[in-house]
Amino acid sequence: MDKKSKLLIFSNDLKKGGIEKVIINSLIYFNTYKYKTDILLIKNNIQFVNLDLKKYKIDFIIDNKKKLTFLNVILNFKKILNIFYSYNIIISHHDFSNYLNLIISYFFKNHKSIIVIHTYPKFYFYNQKSFTGLLKFIFHKYLQKFLYKFANEVIVISNDLKKYVTLDLKRNSTLIYNPIIKTKKNFSKINYNIKSKNFICIGSLKRLKNHIYILKVFNELNKIKYLQKYNINLEIIGEGKQYKYLSNYIKNNNLNKYVKIKKNYDDLGDVYKNSYFLISASLLEGIPNVFVESQSYNLPIITSDIPAAFELTDNITFDKKDIKEFEIVDYGIIFNQKNKKNLVNAIKFIISNNDEYAKIKFNLSKNESKFTYNNNSQYLKIIESIDI
Numbered sequence: 001m002d003k004k005s006k007l008l009i010f011s012n013d014l015k016k017g018g019i020e021k022v023i024i025n026s027l028i029y030f031n032t033y034k035y036k037t038d039i040l041l042i043k044n045n046i047q048f049v050n051l052d053l054k055k056y057k058i059d060f061i062i063d064n065k066k067k068l069t070f071l072n073v074i075l076n077f078k079k080i081l082n083i084f085y086s087y088n089i090i091i092s093h094h095d096f097s098n099y100l101n102l103i104i105s106y107f108f109k110n111h112k113s114i115i116v117i118h119t120y121p122k123f124y125f126y127n128q129k130s131f132t133g134l135l136k137f138i139f140h141k142y143l144q145k146f147l148y149k150f151a152n153e154v155i156v157i158s159n160d161l162k163k164y165v166t167l168d169l170k171r172n173s174t175l176i177y178n179p180i181i182k183t184k185k186n187f188s189k190i191n192y193n194i195k196s197k198n199f200i201c202i203g204s205l206k207r208l209k210n211h212i213y214i215l216k217v218f219n220e221l222n223k224i225k226y227l228q229k230y231n232i233n234l235e236i237i238g239e240g241k242q243y244k245y246l247s248n249y250i251k252n253n254n255l256n257k258y259v260k261i262k263k264n265y266d267d268l269g270d271v272y273k274n275s276y277f278l279i280s281a282s283l284l285e286g287i288p289n290v291f292v293e294s295q296s297y298n299l300p301i302i303t304s305d306i307p308a309a310f311e312l313t314d315n316i317t318f319d320k321k322d323i324k325e326f327e328i329v330d331y332g333i334i335f336n337q338k339n340k341k342n343l344v345n346a347i348k349f350i351i352s353n354n355d356e357y358a359k360i361k362f363n364l365s366k367n368e369s370k371f372t373y374n375n376n377s378q379y380l381k382i383i384e385s386i387d388i
Contacts, residue, residue, distance in 0.1 A: 005089045008086075009023055009093070010091065010092040011039065014047060014048060015045055016264045018289030022180070024048065024053070025179050025180065026379060039058045040059050042068060042096065043066075044060035044062065045064045048266060061080055081104065084109050085109060089114065090111050090112070092114075093115075098115040098116075098147075101151075103147070112386045114151065117155070117161055117165065117173070118161075120286075125137040128207065145169050149170075157177060158287045158307065158308060159311055160308070161173075174382065176375055176378045178287065179372065180296075180371045196233050198274065200279070201238075201278070201279050201280060202290040203237075203238050205238045205261075206240045206241060208283055211238075213304075213343075214234070215246065215250065217281075217344055218255060220344055221347065222255060232258065233259070234260075237271065269297070272293065277302055278300070279302045280301070281337065283304075283306070285306050285308045287308045291308065295369060298364040299364075300332040300361065304334075304335060316329055316330075323335070328360070330363035330364070
């Protein structure tokens with residue numbers, strides 16, 4: 001294409017989340033490569049206060065004080081249309097913004113639409129495991145099946161999501177791993193004399209992330225004085241609806257000495273560098289950016305046997321059905337989530353095996369990441385292939 005298109009990235013908001021980091025990385029990359037790119041937020045919620053975003057145009061539809069509802073979107077629909085008219089290609093990343101992108105493209109303005117799928121409709125059920133959650137799951141599944149066929153391009157962030165689009169939505173998609181890592185951090189020698197072994201768990205405090213599972217495991221370890229014996233701590237980093245529930249569990253089970261909940265940071269670099277393991281018991285994920293960032297700092301990961309766990313590296317030759325208890329992989333440990341004892345035993349194993357821990361750290365230091373910042377170039381290839 002002779003004339004470079006004017007691009008708009010359309011998003012629900014810019015909270016401190018993995019999808020939002022991808023959006024910001026793409027915004028900077030596209031503009032660096034002379035594709036004039038702006039951001040339109042449905043809700044004016046920008047939490048990346050330490051980043052210099054003033055040189056980029058970021059507009060919004062709904063004030064942060066108001067709730068993100070269909071009614072508020074309808075009341076501001078004319079404003080959305082007027083903004084959309086200024087752009088040739090619109091890229092969206094969240095379900096809600098994906099739906100609006102496609103509806104407006106098909107019924108009101110014939111711009112080119114690119115949607116990026118980071119999650120599954122099952123997320124709605126896992127986050128709210130009730131009849132309401134089931135209804136949300138069914139609604140989003142069939143809405144996506146209808147709407148997503150109108151997209152000019154569908155991008156997915158994992159092979160498992162690509163399988164979902166192929167089998168459930170009956171359409172083609174392009175796999176582009178999230179463009180997260182700019183530089184691989186230098187591998188430093190392991191210090192076996194550190195005073196404590198700090199586990200970190202990073203993610204929104206919601207049911208899907210399954211923090212309570214990890215707390216119950218740490219409670220079991222505390223009952224046998226294992227946390228005290230090996231000076232093990234857990235730092236949960238995140239914000240969300242389950243804060244009070246999780247805090248009460250920590251207090252009621254006398255875990256305050258070993259477990260803390262902290263608010264999210266803009267820059268988690270020092271946290272990764274000073275930790276022993278990243279730990280996750282998520283019920284389902286696309287591919288969490290915290291996994292990718294953890295690898296870039298050579299920080300080992302203990303994760304539940306979700307599909308993403310098998311896609312972080314190309315060196316895994318087995319799948320979920322092969323994991324009876326837990327398995328060592330080149331970035332850490334994958335455990336079978338059906339029984340909490342599996343995670344208990346995985347933690348005990350790695351604590352008592354310094355050589356295995358050193359081997360994992362070494363493997364992390366030499367492995368190349370599939371999630372580099374330059375993956376944005378694959379977005380540009382798609383953009384250039386779209387005939388305006």
